[in-house]
Amino acid sequence: MTQERNYTPNTGGDRSIHLVGHVGRVVGCCRDLLGGCVRALAGSGGHCCGQPEGSVMGCTGGSVIALAGNPNTGKSTIFNALTGSHQHVGNWPGKTVEQKAGILKHDGQEIVVVDLPGTYSLSACSLEEQIARDFIVKAHPRVVVNVLDSTNLERNLYLTAQILEIGVPMIIVLNMRDLAEARGISIDIHRLAQQLHNTPVISVAASREQGLAELKQTIATFMTPQPQVACRLDLVA
Amino acid sequence: MSSTTQQMTLDQVPVGKQVTVVRVGGEKVTRRRLLDMGLVAGETVIVQGVAPLGDPINILVKSYSLALRKREACQITVEVQV
Numbered sequence: 001m002t003q004e005r006n007y008t009p010n011t012g013g014d015r016s017i018h019l020v021g022h023v024g025r026v027v028g029c030c031r032d033l034l035g036g037c038v039r040a041l042a043g044s045g046g047h048c049c050g051q052p053e054g055s056v057m058g059c060t061g062g063s064v065i066a067l068a069g070n071p072n073t074g075k076s077t078i079f080n081a082l083t084g085s086h087q088h089v090g091n092w093p094g095k096t097v098e099q100k101a102g103i104l105k106h107d108g109q110e111i112v113v114v115d116l117p118g119t120y121s122l123s124a125c126s127l128e129e130q131i132a133r134d135f136i137v138k139a140h141p142r143v144v145v146n147v148l149d150s151t152n153l154e155r156n157l158y159l160t161a162q163i164l165e166i167g168v169p170m171i172i173v174l175n176m177r178d179l180a181e182a183r184g185i186s187i188d189i190h191r192l193a194q195q196l197h198n199t200p201v202i203s204v205a206a207s208r209e210q211g212l213a214e215l216k217q218t219i220a221t222f223m224t225p226q227p228q229v230a231c232r233l234d235l236v237a
Numbered sequence: 238m239s240s241t242t243q244q245m246t247l248d249q250v251p252v253g254k255q256v257t258v259v260r261v262g263g264e265k266v267t268r269r270r271l272l273d274m275g276l277v278a279g280e281t282v283i284v285q286g287v288a289p290l291g292d293p294i295n296i297l298v299k300s301y302s303l304a305l306r307k308r309e310a311c312q313i314t315v316e317v318q319v
Contacts, residue, residue: 120273125266154299155275 063223064112065104066135068163069147070156071118074175077206078147079115082216087115099131106216109223114141120155122162136168143169143222145215150180150187150203164196171200171218178205243319248294248310250284256315257281263312275299276313 067075076087076096083102096117104111116135117128124130136144144163148156153174163170174180174187193201200218204211250256258280261271275298276282285302286295292307305313 120270123269123273125269152299152301155301158273158275 063110064114064139064141065143065145065219065222066099066114066116066139066141067145067147068116068132068136068159069118069173070120070149070152070159073118073147073149073156074206075115075118075147078145078173078175078204078212078215079113081206081209081212082219083113096128098128099135104216104219106220106223109220111219111223119159121159122166136163137166141168143171143219145171145173145219147173147175150174150176151183151185153187160196164199169222171202171215171222172196173215174201174203175206177203177210178208240318242316244314244316246311247282247284247296247305247313247315248291248307250315250317252284252287254317255281255283256317258313259316260314261312262314263309267309268312271309271313274303276303282315 067079069075079085079100079102080087082104085102087096087100087102096115098117100115102113102115104113114135116132119129119132121129122133122136124133135141146160146163148160160170160172172192174189180187187203189201189203193199202211202215202218204215206212244259247256258276258278260278261268261276263271280298283297284294285297288294293304294307294310295302295304297303
């Protein structure tokens with residue numbers, strides 16, 4: 001934990017403390033609101049991802065990333081592939097109604113991955129969407145992994161544009177590459193990355209575990225200490 | 238004679254017809270959701286199918302299928318070429 005504190009920039013240190021508190025609060029409040037079914041999970045003696053309660057929060061130190069995207073784009077599949085957990089995955093939208101956290105171990109680093117409910121936009125109308133929006137906007141994850149359905153880019157990119165607008169660091173994951181290929185859709189990811197202000201774009205097929213190594217690598221680049229000089233100047237100015 | 242357009246609500250559009258969205262109305266939350274999903278003014282949609290009892294209807298918007306209840310579809314004003 002101390003080590004992780006070290007490579008957070010000055011501003012990040014405070015932020016990580018705020019973040020840990022916030023994770024707890026959001027989970028707590030959606031538990032209260034969702035009532036029965038979620039309380040049953042809480043009552044089963046641990047966090048819903050099987051981690052003992054508190055352990056997820058305890059080791060964060062600010063290395064938190066969030067999975068966000070439209071409903072039914074494969075966020076939970078990617079979550080499971082990254083964290084090795086066995087979150088329930090279903091082929092219907094609206095399955096994840098609260099955020100779930102798990103740990104990705106990469107090169108000896110522990111990164112907390114938060115699986116958010118699917119949302120079409122940041123102007124949330126339902127409770128799940130509000131949870132997703134609040135986490136992206138208020139919890140300041142180190143990076144937001146925006147999962148897109150490659151077969152349905154146009155609609156999916158609306159949320160991407162909104163996340164870009166609020167200026168959160170982002171990685172774009174074009175999931176379901178296999179399905180897109182089968183439908184004869186080919187995506188020029190370099191051009192897409194260019195048009196989205198050089199946001200990293202990665203094409204994966206999470207259910208076939210294709211492209212996940214590259215995704216982990218890209219996530220890791222957001223975790224390493226970066227000379228935050230420009231960023232600090234911005235903050236000062 | 239040049240083609241003219243006719244306005245109607247989406248639930249009145251015959252299957253297979255391509256129409257342009259003019260206005261999305263309805264309750265605030267539903268309207269917001271429909272706009273988020275890409276059903277915005279100027280968008281071209283195709284009515285793909287109507288369930289046997291006329292509700293729900295299936296439309297193609299931004300190259301994906303979207304099912305709407307009749308009460309949602311009747312809040313959407315569209316323009317049809319006649």
